[in-house]
Amino acid sequence: MEFVIITGMSGAGKSQAMKAMEDIGYYCMDNLPPALLPKFAELCYESKKDIEKVAVVVDIRGGIFFEDLFQALNDLNKKGLKYRILFLEAEDDVLIKRYKELRRPHPLNSSGRIIDGIEKERVYLQEVRKHSDYIINTSGLTIGMLKEEIAKIFLEGQESRKLTISVVSFGFKHGILLDADLVFDVRFIPNPYYVKELRELTGKDKNVRDYVFKWKQTGIFIEKLRDMLEFLIPYYIEEGKSQLIIGIGCTGGKHRSVAIANDIEEKLKNMGHRTIVSHRDYRLE
Numbered sequence: 001m002e003f004v005i006i007t008g009m010s011g012a013g014k015s016q017a018m019k020a021m022e023d024i025g026y027y028c029m030d031n032l033p034p035a036l037l038p039k040f041a042e043l044c045y046e047s048k049k050d051i052e053k054v055a056v057v058v059d060i061r062g063g064i065f066f067e068d069l070f071q072a073l074n075d076l077n078k079k080g081l082k083y084r085i086l087f088l089e090a091e092d093d094v095l096i097k098r099y100k101e102l103r104r105p106h107p108l109n110s111s112g113r114i115i116d117g118i119e120k121e122r123v124y125l126q127e128v129r130k131h132s133d134y135i136i137n138t139s140g141l142t143i144g145m146l147k148e149e150i151a152k153i154f155l156e157g158q159e160s161r162k163l164t165i166s167v168v169s170f171g172f173k174h175g176i177l178l179d180a181d182l183v184f185d186v187r188f189i190p191n192p193y194y195v196k197e198l199r200e201l202t203g204k205d206k207n208v209r210d211y212v213f214k215w216k217q218t219g220i221f222i223e224k225l226r227d228m229l230e231f232l233i234p235y236y237i238e239e240g241k242s243q244l245i246i247g248i249g250c251t252g253g254k255h256r257s258v259a260i261a262n263d264i265e266e267k268l269k270n271m272g273h274r275t276i277v278s279h280r281d282y283r284l285e
Helices: 014-023 034-046 066-078 092-102 114-124 126-130 143-154 206-213 216-238 256-270
Strands: 002-008 027-029 053-057 084-089 134-137 164-171 182-185 243-250 274-279
Touching (some): 002 014, 014 027, 014 053, 014 084, 014 143, 034 053, 084 126, 092 114, 114 126, 134 143, 134 243, 143 274, 206 256, 216 243, 216 256, 256 274
Parallel strands (some): 002 053, 002 084, 164 243, 182 243
């Protein structure tokens, strides 16, 4: 039987992830108190009903359950009950925006600043995150993209590949990508911003892509980056890394970095890697 624990940051999309799991045939339980997790898992394994796939959302509302969660995972290990952990997270600014849109306080700081609750929760969840089998950053994902990513992991046979690669474009003038593992500066490529007919377009538009890729140095860079990633990724997987974030930066994050990031994502997918792409700043220009 497959037993999946869905957890992570409040506001990162755990409820949407549970709905996605239901869509692909999982029996789902929402907001199960962590202290009940071992008993629930035991009942599922012993059940005579035809339950082959179970997903449980463990939500840390109120903060009083953190110690229970760690103890529950230890109990599952002691009983030899196999499970996998899907951890959802998002950037601070994205979580703050989601809370403000819903007009809800953070469960760990109901009477104070949202960011204080987020920072506290990140600290509490560090150990769980380290032991998670899959980590999905939902910052740049729509609900449809999240469903697609979950289907890739649990339905399309890619669950054995534990490394999720996120390719993120950004603009240096809006700040460097703080959580990136690898950052590449593509400002050596001529800037489409200075071509009048391209200025208002983005790297998603064909005319901009054609301009970015017409330069010899662009093709050389892409090939060298592909070779380096092909070399590095197996070692990251061997070391147990669950998420690799690759930052592609240009000046404003609208033209060159977007075009390059999309190309890198496509090449990594063709190499068989589980990859998602997002563009942090392309709407800011």
